[in-house]
Amino acid sequence: MREYGEFDFIESVCEMFRSMPSNGFEGIGDDCAVLPIGGDEALVFTSDMLNEGVHFLTDKSTPFQIGYKSLMVNISDVAAMGAKPVATMLSLALPNERFGEWSEEFMSGYKKASKRYGVKLIGGDTVGSKTGVCISVTAIGRAPMANIKRRSAAKVGDVVMVTGRLGASAAGLRDVLADKLTTRNAKFHLMPEARVKEGVWLGERECVHAMADISDGIASDLQHIIEKSKRRAILSEKAIPVACGASFDDALCGGEDYELIFTVDKRQADNLIERFQEQFGRPLYKIGRIVRPNYDCYQIGLESDEGVIYSSAGWGGFSHFGWEG
């Protein structure tokens, strides 16, 4: 029997609160919760927790890197909704010896990332810890209602795209664990960059339907999109853009690349790629297409010269939980 774990818990929590009045918020299940605030505007909200020994190791990351990353992983979720991040709240549990130099450097990293994206720190909490460092960030974003991209919006025929090469973070994690902390991929893993401007820009395009950020690997993040949209996706093996130094598995199942994955009306796909290139000087990558589901089976298929294999055959997303540091 499988152990009761994180995903069972999340499912049971969603179930517990399903019957409660929504108070105007749209339900759990996207990168962010959405609150329409009138005047065709919406706020979006997301929270993430990073825990010492699970999400970072204080002997492998500098406090500056940990601070920088804590902000980035949260505003990446905001960008994935097509919204502009505007504010964050930061709660920190710190052992006695982390107050002072460590906490100041952590905040320098957090501030650097906040300034880069114009995000204000509006509150939070600081508490003591008998054990390790625990970091919780809540990010708030803002967007016109019409720009909000939901996981449930993928349509049959849509092209699946990503904003950059994949797998660098997983490859970087291997470097970090082998104490190679200064390789290009290690640095990418320790201090990732959220696609904030890209997310806002894609939010403004009507031809972009569903969107998510790649925090757990496309095998997992695209799976959420097709389940919410009740579709299947077929990815083309040779179209997956693998980052330098990464393996194909890193690109498919590795996490924390923080690129965006989204689906686009196929008639507009090439035009979007052109305009994105003009705007950002970088390409978008077409990696597959959305198709009708087989009965109620919302799978991802991977197409190569040898045919199509489906995700139920065993590949899954990267999970923070249980990662042995």
Next chain:
Amino acid sequence: MREYGEFDFIESVCEMFRSMPSNGFEGIGDDCAVLPIGGDEALVFTSDMLNEGVHFLTDKSTPFQIGYKSLMVNISDVAAMGAKPVATMLSLALPNERFGEWSEEFMSGYKKASKRYGVKLIGGDTVGSKTGVCISVTAIGRAPMANIKRRSAAKVGDVVMVTGRLGASAAGLRDVLADKLTTRNAKFHLMPEARVKEGVWLGERECVHAMADISDGIASDLQHIIEKSKRRAILSEKAIPVACGASFDDALCGGEDYELIFTVDKRQADNLIERFQEQFGRPLYKIGRIVRPNYDCYQIGLESDEGVIYSSAGWGGFSHFGWEG
């Protein structure tokens, strides 16, 4: 030399972010950050973290009590602004052995408190932990802009009031540490009740000027009000309502009572007490008055038959930080 600690850190963080654009949010310093959203409405935001061994002990509290309290301490901050809590986000770091029975009971307590006050859970995160349980809650409230009560709004001549007797939680903490877990005060400490309806009702009264919740003890929470308002307060020793089983010190310096402390136009004070009694069937307590500062010295004085002693003489608020469990 004093050690660098929590308060130095918070001060340095505020300083770091002071120069950044506000994105429409009002600054750090109240129980909640405030975002006007148009149509004379505002949202308020607050985050708190509770950490095993510092804020709770898993062998002294049931998971149900911990879940209940995690929600309460947050919506208490929302109520202290005069706002109605509408939603929360919950992030949990849990060791492997806490998934299952413990986490389900925790969520039952969290849900019970959420239902009681009509607060929707809209998101969050669940992560593994190599050490103890860490809980982070962000609460969101909503109110007409005109109802928002700020710490900075106390006026000379105002009467200082509290919504209930004080010190029960500090007395209860002593019971808990002595393994008397089922006394009335122990139960109050382990499962406090936020003054949500009272906060919203007081928010609607123009004669109520400044307000805060009593999370760190009135010596500390009233100090924040008078510093922000640039005033002094004189409390009457014999007017402080001490809870049954609590000492005078518990009432003044104990924390976590989660009553509200606020200042009221003195011409309306008696009328407010009457109407509050009608509405809630309980009294308000007048405990002192707001006076002009001595130069730039914003102190609390405690008046008895023997004269007035000032807070600089040495009594301070309850601090979670460094509390030895």
